[in-house]
Amino acid sequence: MIVLPTASVGAAVLVGTTIGLLSGYRGGWADEIIMRLMDVMLAFPVLMLYLMIIVAFGASAVNVVLAITIATSPAVARLVRGLVLDIRSREFVAAAKMRGEPTMYILFREILPNAFNPILVDALVRIGYAAFAVGALGFLGLGVPPPNPDWGRMVSEARTALIITPTAPLIPALAIASLVIAFNLLADGLSEASQSG
Numbered sequence: 001m002i003v004l005p006t007a008s009v010g011a012a013v014l015v016g017t018t019i020g021l022l023s024g025y026r027g028g029w030a031d032e033i034i035m036r037l038m039d040v041m042l043a044f045p046v047l048m049l050y051l052m053i054i055v056a057f058g059a060s061a062v063n064v065v066l067a068i069t070i071a072t073s074p075a076v077a078r079l080v081r082g083l084v085l086d087i088r089s090r091e092f093v094a095a096a097k098m099r100g101e102p103t104m105y106i107l108f109r110e111i112l113p114n115a116f117n118p119i120l121v122d123a124l125v126r127i128g129y130a131a132f133a134v135g136a137l138g139f140l141g142l143g144v145p146p147p148n149p150d151w152g153r154m155v156s157e158a159r160t161a162l163i164i165t166p167t168a169p170l171i172p173a174l175a176i177a178s179l180v181i182a183f184n185l186l187a188d189g190l191s192e193a194s195q196s197g
Contacts, residue, residue: 005130008068020080
């Protein structure tokens with residue numbers, strides 16, 4: 001259960017960070033076009049995006065990862081762009097430009113390391129959300145197909161046994177909830193540690 005959310009958010013962070021870095025650093029009309037496209041994607045309800053992608057391509061682990069990656073990337077791109085807009089005006093970036101450093105050096109050696117902590121905290125929170133999304137898709141029958149284990153599907157299938165075994169749907173539901181809470185607590189702890197340090 002932890003693999004799919006982590007892979008989904010990892011891919012979304014990779015795509016979103018790349019878009020946000022380039023968009024925020026370049027600015028101008030390219031930034032405007034890219035951010036308006038991100039806004040269009042963010043305007044769709046997340047669950048609807050998941051359903052559209054999985055219904056179009058079929059239920060599989062790869063398509064679940066793809067759906068969550070596509071739905072999550074725009075929000076990551078907006079976060080990274082905001083960080084880049086703040087960092088690119090600082091003196092060490094101006095010094096790198098005066099030394100004649102190439103754009104990729106400035107992006108990945110000057111800007112990205114200074115934006116890493118907020119991106120990491122955001123990614124940990126999003127892994128929790130992604131775990132919930134994987135569970136919800138499994139509950140709807142659109143997650144990982146059998147015989148692969150899926151907590152959401154376990155909750156859905158156990159509903160028929162509620163009268164006989166009331167704890168049957170409760171245990172996988174608690175497993176999903178505990179995973180979401182664990183990643184949120186980890187993100188909070190990391191955020192506090194980075195602020196105090």
